[in-house]
Amino acid sequence: MGADVSTETVTTQVPSRLDRLPWSRFHWRVVIGLGGVWILDGLEVTMVGNVADRLTEPGSGIEMSAAQIGVAAAIYIAGACLGALFFGQLTDRFGRKKLFILTLVLYLTATVATAFAFAPWYFYIARFFTGAGIGGEYAAINSAIDELIPARVRGRVDLIINGSYWLGAAGGAAGALLLLNTSIFPQDLGWRLAFGIGAVFGLAVLVVRRNVPESPRWLFIHGRQEEAERIVREIEDEVARETDKTLAEPEGSLTIRPRKTISFVEIAKVAFTRYPKRAILGLALFIGQAFLYNAFTFNLGTLLGTFYGVASGTVPLFFVVWALSNFAGPLLLGRMFDTVGRKAMISLAYLGSAAVAVGLTALFYAEAGGVVVFIAVLSACFFLASSGASAAYLTVSEIFPMETRALAIAFFYAVGTAIGGITGPLLFGALIDTGDRGPVAISFLIGAAVMALGGVAELIFGVKAEGQNLEDIAAPLTTADEKPA
Template sequence: MGAPAELNTITTQVPSRLDRLPWSRFHWRVVLGLGGVWILDGLEVTMVGNVASRLTEEGSGIELTAAEIGIAAAVYITGACLGALFFGQLTDRFGRKKLFILTLVVYLTATVATAFAFAPWYFYLARFFTGAGIGGEYAAINSAIDELIPARVRGRVDLIINGSYWLGAAGGAAGALVLLNTSIFPADIGWRIAFGLGAVFGLVVLVVRRKVPESPRWLFIHGHEEEAERIVDGIEREVERETSQPLEDAEGSITVRQRKTISFREIAKVAFTLYPRRAILCLALFVGQAFIYNAFTFNLGTILSTFFGVASGVVPVFFIVWALSNFAGPLVLGRLFDTIGRKPMISFAYIGSGAIAAMLAWLFVVEAGGAWMFIAVLAVCFFLASSGASAAYLTVSEIFPMETRAMAIAFFYAVGTAIGGITGPLLFGQLIDSGQRGLVATGFLIGAGVMAVAGVVELVLGVKAEGKDLESLAEPLTTTDEQPTPESAADPDRQAREARIAARAERQRAGQSRSRRYRPGPAPGWAAAWREPPSPGAPETALDHEIESIARAVSEHEPITLRELHRVVGARYWGPGEFRKALREALAENRIARQHRGVMVLPEREQASR
């Protein structure tokens, strides 16, 4: 990208080529190189919660009050919001890779500075710039991940990556058990080393991240289509060597008018004029998760110390339990966001966690069960909430046009977190300082309410994004009106494929209609007036390719066992559950037949054997 880009109108297959790739080492490299930032964020944010009670003790070298801990949390979140806005617009302008390197450097510098804090004002300043680096990471990383991960697994991968935040939280808490042990480290030294650990891990992530390429989708939009093609060519060659099989031909292209920059005015117009319902949805999701998460993350240590008498050196044990429950949520439930769907799972996560948070408020007031009962219920609450929170980032990164993706993530993160993420820690810090359980329980109920409201908004305004390519969910702003003549018009094979896909979709709709006929509750479509019309998208051809592969393999090898069929078509690269789904559709369409248990043949052979 050294030479100035010449801006033209181009037609490219880069998006469809990336979406049809099987899972490979390349995708693992993306996950490790880019997803590592969430481990860093978890380590960084919960570090304050882990050492909060130590920072309030005499002899810590800084001696903050519980209210000042809340202020430090709010300052960190303010830095993250402003950093997301500042670096987010640079990400859309200068590229994903340049910014996810720069923001990591900002984080590393600021977190090392935190370790040398000697006064509240210095601590606040270091926390502000640490937050700015992390906030910038959110925009750059979520954009790059969703633009490099295939559509069919984008939901579960995105959720697990965002959920890896809690691995960092658990690691930070485990490290704090040692670092806060005054028999090993003095009271004014251990917490400083804790912040230094984040910088060490950040350097490791920086080394891995250098091997992650720039987003090809960003490149072809900004006049670097040749580099985009070169990167995708390299990825395809790597995948073919790994799988020892040629890749299927990509289907579908997009014609765009390349642009250097897109103004803030146009970005705002896209979000609030072209997609107003999506803007309301994203704001609700971010406000809900930001309030409840930042309130507990930054104040859990002081809650345990103040109301349950937990010693500061033991607080990290409770953090580990809580953090692991948060990671388990996206890990266990993530695949359901791609199978059951975004809307039902996101609403379930938000409303369910809100209901449990209300129960937690009651347990807290009546003082039932002690600290471990409190943590157990909190863990169940955040098992659900963590999936919803991760899905908030996924939602924003999916449903806005490619050219504004990073800025959209930055904007909704900043606004939602400014409303929920700053008020949450400040409110809880003051409520905890009061020493009254009833007031703190009121904070729990407020958190439950904002989560429940966000879940209802998802039910009404949510977008069914599972399995769809990004360009069909939100057409790029640079797409021209002069689309090429569909190849299917002159290609009988393509026409036949499109007819099969249409018939399959109709059969699935009929099946869903029958299954809903006697289902209680409001009639289908009751909320149609409030929902955004579905975005028109290209036909989903991945399943058809898999059915074709199965039919061809049975034709060449019949009779063939299911185990051998799975091996011949390379189904282990298709993703969880994809082989069973394609096999079921192939049988339903009479492309193949089951001769007897576990053996597949062509339909005519099955008829002849009768």
């Protein structure tokens, strides 16, 4: 351990006190205030897909090519990766709450700037900083959610919150149907207003988020035991008043040595020397879902326009159907991640979506069934894939020690997404630009292969985390039986 680790110990029941709480309005406040970011992300990412074809048209005010749309997607993902790493370290150092406020403000500023884009280079810059804000949110929000939600429902709640991304996607797509209607809005205005939707919703989330407390788990690990106890006591009092019942006694306690910071070197050491199998698992899950998702999300509009002749103003209608199928996956399957178990369900999601993707490839290459059948099979594929993608964030948040949680999410998101999330949009965008179904079909198969690898990794290295306290899945680095260096 570093010199910032205290030689004094602190014994706490904060984790067990939080995990034994019945579901309450407090938990709904956490879900809405923190989970709302995924709706924002859904609006942002799929908004580009919805308006992509419009941006390539003369008179749009920016006139980008399909390849440039792919570049913009890759730049957004690069911003998200770097933002996750930068803000992830700050989240573990300065707290969840400060960072989930700061990163949301950055997102709001950048997405408003996107609406004023007049050239590809400006669009790229605005998308980079929008991505940086969203990437920072991933680290701050996922860590805070898992530290505040009771263990018995953590899986389903986490999956549904992450899956709410697709509610934003569906809402943005539905709004784009109106905004891209040139009989209502000029060709160079509607797509700009589309980005404003995210900013308005973000302000509403910011208001709710101000009432979400700092994570008590983060507070006690950083030596702020009294503050942690006060926040938990306030939560318990609120829940007791709401339920009009005496809360059950907490079971078990945890003794740790408080610490202030953790370096990238130490988290890499923890991940790859103490938990090497878990590190491989995290990378496999993130690379698989990042490639498949970002490739389709950023390029579906141009794919439909190029190969199925779908008009740019009609593309959002297909996005709505696809997005709702993605939300339905975590919503309907989420409970099973807590009952059947993480390992079985995650492997099913990854391997099942890979199998359907192979069928989608054959359908696309043979030009069979038309656009309706294509969207139907694509929706079936992502019904499964969406649960797996959400479970990737849940997995990394659960399987590494408390002190490294936000940075672990950031690290595996950034590395996995840099490999899969940047190459996917670039490859798909460039191949769609050729207008040839053959190369595009091959990229479909690549997506299926990386998802299948994620499923195999889960079968081999998966961790049975359902119903367990976070501290039992991965003991804190500063538990009292471990002597500081």
